[in-house]
Amino acid sequence: AQKVTQAQTEISVVEKEDVTLDCVYETRDTTYYLFWYKQPPSGELVFLIRRNSFDEQNEISGRYSWNFQKSTSSFNFTITASQVVDSAVYFCALTHDKAAGNKLTFGGGTRVLVKP
Amino acid sequence: ETGVTQTPRHLVMGMTNKKSLKCEQHLGHNAMYWYKQSAKKPLELMFVYSLEERVENNSVPSRFSPECPNSSHLFLHLHTLQPEDSALYLCASSHLNSPLGPDTQYFGPGTRLTVL
Numbered sequence: 001a002q003k004v005t006q007a008q009t010e011i012s013v014v015e016k017e018d019v020t021l022d023c024v025y026e027t028r029d030t031t032y033y034l035f036w037y038k039q040p041p042s043g044e045l046v047f048l049i050r051r052n053s054f055d056e057q058n059e060i061s062g063r064y065s066w067n068f069q070k071s072t073s074s075f076n077f078t079i080t081a082s083q084v085v086d087s088a089v090y091f092c093a094l095t096h097d098k099a100a101g102n103k104l105t106f107g108g109g110t111r112v113l114v115k116p
Numbered sequence: 117e118t119g120v121t122q123t124p125r126h127l128v129m130g131m132t133n134k135k136s137l138k139c140e141q142h143l144g145h146n147a148m149y150w151y152k153q154s155a156k157k158p159l160e161l162m163f164v165y166s167l168e169e170r171v172e173n174n175s176v177p178s179r180f181s182p183e184c185p186n187s188s189h190l191f192l193h194l195h196t197l198q199p200e201d202s203a204l205y206l207c208a209s210s211h212l213n214s215p216l217g218p219d220t221q222y223f224g225p226g227t228r229l230t231v232l
Contacts, residue, residue: 033217043204045223052217091159095218098126099174102147102218103162108158 002027004094006107013082014115021077021110023092029053032096034075035104047092048090051075074086082114119143120224122207128230131197135225139190139207147212149221150182150188153204165190166212199232204228 003026025034036048046066049059051068059066063080079086089111093104120141129135141148150162160169167182179201181193192208204226211219 021120031217035220037223043206043228044225045206045208047220047222050220076143093159097217099218101161101166102221103161103164104159104174104221105172106159 001086002029002032002094002096002105004092004105004107005088006092006110007087008068009108010109010111010113012113012115015084016081017085019079019082019112021079021092021112023044023075023107024037024072024095025075025092025096027073029096032094034068035093035095036075036077037091037093038088039091045091048077071104072111079112082112084114087112087114120195122205122224122227123171125178125225126230128232129194129197130232132200133197134193134195136194137192137205137207137211137229138219139192141188141190141207141209141224143208143209145211145219146187146221147210147219148184148187148211149208151190151206151208151223152194153158153206153226155203159200163192177196194224194229195199197229199231202229202231 005024032053034051037045065078068075089109091109092107123138137219147166152160162176163182206222206226208221210221
């Protein structure tokens with residue numbers, strides 16, 4: 001069985017602060033895929049990143065960076081110099097090669113509130 | 117970004133009504149998904165269609181009836197719903213599995229359903 005845990009339910013920061021969102025996963029599969037999605041108040045889940053289990057290279061995209069640590073089964077997400085537009089709920093998700101119907105297992109989400 | 121659209125965006129219905137949710141994708145994908153997002157539960161996969169055939173049905177009550185007439189359109193027909201069915205219903209689409217593994221799912225903005 002797969003499981004994704006996002007222990008932080010809500011994080012509140014002031015604009016320009018950095019914020020790190022934790023994601024811990026459990027899986028028995030050797031090949032798996034991790035995702036982060038952003039859900040702004042409008043409701044749509046916006047795809048941010050996909051990471052394959054065999055690629056442990058960390059990634060930076062603008063103010064976003066991701067730290068994949070296979071040894072601790074974590075895939076953490078950092079927003080640098082946060083902005084009000086970053087306010088949203090962020091979801092970490094997991095799937096694997098043999099997941100029926102490409103089923104994504106989602107974490108509970110972390111709500112980020114960036115105050116001006 | 118209007119890759120995946122959903123209508124209506126908001127729906128209020130009584131328990132005896134029959135209504136339908138519509139999803140359309142413009143990304144050239146051949147797999148489509150229905151998810152349910154309740155206030156206190158993680159995102160739940162309801163149905164998966166691959167090449168217009170249902171490949172996954174996650175023990176969803178029969179009062180929810182999906183239909184996929186072609187690879188671009190997906191419907192969710194609703195009848196005799198319960199108040200606990202009130203939730204955000206999200207549609208997603210993706211390519212079928214590629215050599216790189218399960219393809220990324222792209223989501224629509226969702227339909228906010230309220231059952232009175």
